[in-house]
Amino acid sequence: MLLLGSLLDQVTDYFWELHLEKYFHQIRQEVLVHAYAEAAGTKENLQNELTNDLEMLKEQYADSIGGIVHSAVLLALVAGSFASFRWSLLLLVIAVSALQMYLPRVLDEPLQKATDKISASNRKYLQTLADWLNGIDTLRRYAVGEKFLSIIHADARELESAYVKQQKADQELEYLNQAIYSLGNMLIFLLTAYLVARGQLEFGLIASVNDFSLYLFGSLMNIANYRGQLVVSRGLQEKILDLRQPLTKAEEGGTAPAAFSVKDLRLAFANGHEIKYPDIQVKPGEKVLLTGANGTGKSTLFKLLVGEAAASGGQISFFDQAGKKVKPDRTKIGYLPQQAVLLPSSVMNNITMFNPDLESKAKASVADAQLAEAVDSWPQGLETPVDLAGEPARKFVTASFSWLMKGPARSTKQLAGKSWTNCSSLNRQWF
Structure with missing residues (x-):
């Protein structure tokens, strides 16, 4: 029976992993479709969401569901065995089970915060790498590699610290479950010994009940741990679910613009910095040279025009050759960025x-x-x-x-x- 059970475990694990791989492939496809259809906004965090966040979601959410089902079936079979021995044993099992299911909830909030911190720290680390690596040639020119390494080191240390805090919360949960397991195991053993001494149970059950309690409390401990993982993954679930939602299809049509104007245009950033543009009007056929210091918003203006960024206020108007205001087809607006982009194709x-x-x-x-x-x-x-x-x-x-x-x-x-x-x-x- 043990050999058969072990074989069935391996078979179910295989089909479970096969199912998850197909499901997470579908999630990645939906997230990419969402990102492609999004008209405005940056995609810097997409790499983190398609890799780190999904891997965490698989481990904390999907695998936990399979673990709970497996442990619950085993728990029901063991509880039935205890009921066949003595009803008092079953009552004690139920009492200890309730204790083991309730107490770990006190660690739900620390585990949730630890998981969210890992996702946020990893996102920040990837973004920092992207921002600084894009400018690595400039850094090398001015020999400030030490500053570059110190910044990367600080963000990497923050990410490592987030993992350590999550491990600490996991260890606290495991220790609490282990303490309840030891207490419950001892109580069942003492009750069994008492019933044997009273002649109400066979003597050999003292040895057998230890094996049953091992499966019982092992299942309870697993269910408690898996439930905690489900709780801490709630924020990730909601974020990925939002990224999977299909966007409302943009209105078809649009005209290739020949001119544009901006009025009261501004763009606010998360760090509190804001770019405010003067009112600008570019007429059909007119060539304009736009100059300014780094960070004043020259490249950002182009991103606003082509829809790669969304303005915080003001308006951009587009016009045709005759000067008539039109709805723009942004795919017809050419923009050559400072950094060349090539795709891994021919x-x-x-x-x-x-x-x-x-x-x-x-x-x-x-x-x-x-x-x-x-x-x-x-x-x-x-x-x-x-x-x-x-x-x-x-x-x-x-x-x-x-x-x-x-x-x-x-x-x-x-x-x-x-x-x-x-x-x-x-x-x-x-x-």
Whole structure:
């Protein structure tokens, strides 16, 4: 029977894991669909939510449900066995069971806070890494690596501290359950010995009842632990559930805008910083050079225009060639960010953005961008996969950016009346 039980445990564990993998794959798909459909807002936390948060949810929520079902079935069978021995044993089992199920609830709040702290600390750590690694070339140029390492170290230490606090809360819960288990086991043994001494039970039951109580209190302890895990995962459940909800489909249509204006536009950040923009109007065909110090909101303005960020106040209006106000098709607004973005696909797909109708024009575009020599040197030409850490990606970005800088250089010289050398820093700031 033990061998059969062990085999069934392995089989059920296999099918349980198989079911969970399919279910969490579905969750990831829904979260990604939600993120893709979201018109505004940043996605910095998505990596944390798809990895760390889901892993915690699997361990604390999904696995706990399976554990509770398994332990509850075992508990019912053991309780039935005690009832067949003596009703007084069953009453004692019920009393101890109630005690073991209730007392661990005093640790629910510390466990909940510990779990939330881990998620928040991990999110902060990932965001800090992303922000600082994006600027690592600038840091290296000014030799401030020590500052970079100190910041990363501080956030990593905070994350480690959050894990330690969760382990502490888990250990306290386990210790409390172990204490109740020891107390209940002792009481059942004493009651059994008393009943044997009175001649109401067979002597051999003193040895057998120890095995039964082991399964009994082991099941109770597991149920209490699993219940605690379910409670602490409540915040994660709600957050992931919100990310899985389908967004209302945006209104179809829209016109490619030819001009725009902003009025009383502002954007507030979580740290209390706020960017306020002057009223701006750009007419159809007009070329405007926007300058300013770092952090004043130049790049952020473009993110507001294309919908990557949502304004805290004010309004942005878009107009067609005739100056008529229109609802914009934001996909028709071009924006070249400071940091080039390549996708881990072929060079062709990065040029056409996966639109097969544009493949016939790709070679001409490569020639216009003066990339033909670089592309011809790659083993598969335009079908060469982009290795984001490899040489093709570096050449692709370098050549593209060099070509793009030539056009704005002439425009800047015309606008400012200065030579390319004097305008180079201005171009870099513009881009």
